[in-house]
Amino acid sequence: MSGPEIVILTGAGVSAESGLGTFRDTDGIWAKFDPRDLATPEAFQRDPDRVLAFYNERRRQAAEAEPNDAHRALGRLHRALGDRLLLVTQNVDDLHECGGARALHMHGSLFIASCAACGTRRNWSGDITTAMACPACNARRLRPDVVWFGEMPQGLDVIYEALEGCRIFASIGTSGEVQPAASFVLFALAAGADCYDINIEAAYGRGFTHHLIGPATEQVPRWVDQILAEV
Ligand code: BJW
Secondary structure, rough: OOOOOEEEEEOOOHHHOOOOOOOOOOOHHHHHHOHHHOOOHHHHHHOHHHHHHHHHHHHHHHOOOOOOHHHHHHHHHHHHHHHHHEEEEEEOHHHHHHHOOOEOOOEEEEEEEEEEEOEEEEEEEOOOOOOOOOOOOOOOOOOOOOOOOOOOOOOOOHHHHHHHHHOHHHHHHHHOOOOOOHHHHHHHHHHOOOOEEEOOOOOOOOOOEEEEEEHHHHHHHHHHHHHHHHH
């Protein structure tokens, strides 16, 4: 087999125990804010200061957060398997990298700024404001390089190719409410993969063959031990 044999998809739940909010839980980000006001290109067009302030605060929180035992266990898996593993995250924090893993950030990253005028991307650690000019084209249209509703997620060609050849698929800490990530399990099932759903709440009926219910910091290290004993 040449491609990755294990594909893992993570969501906000994997970073919840590091203190970063999820989106759709009862105390989640979308319970306090309307995504249409903050996570669409139209919102950025309408009120860029508000959108940038929201992401500046999220960037500050992410910069202060520490990886937890789930991130560290996935780092251990990555060190053991290398390219036999594709770790895909919907998260825009960098806690997988801090935990020792390399992740494909399909919804982008808080720590990259892109220019809405010329498309140039660069690493970014501080605030972004509407007063800042793009160093490449001078336009004042810098934004966080995150994927908003209606925009195309990143790295989909790599992800679908891996899903078509994988033997094991795991979804960790994601509600499965957002496409196209929510449908990855269907591609893995079509490839004949064992499909694990690891979540603090049970959610049956989405096609997963295995359900591991409990906090990511408990379930993920145990699951990683099991996988490492098998491969
Ligand atoms: C724990 C835990 C613990 C808690 N341990 N577990 C109508 C029908 C179908 C689709 C559409 C539709 N209308 C529009 C669409 C498409 C749209 C979409 O899916 N909308 C739905 C909401 C209806 N999707 C898009 O627009 C995407 N682009 C797109 O589709 O392009 C076209 C295309 C066409 C063809 C092929 C491919 C593409 C882009 C989606 C961009 C999402 N952006 C956001 C915000 C930006 C980044 C940011 O600000 O951070 O990304 S929305 C938000 O949701 C964020 C997340 O990455 C994403 C997923 O959320 P996640 O991670 O699942 O979090 P939660 O809160 O939902 O769930 C947390 C889970 O953790 C829960 O299950 C808890 O139980 C669990 N948990 N603590 C373990 N300790």
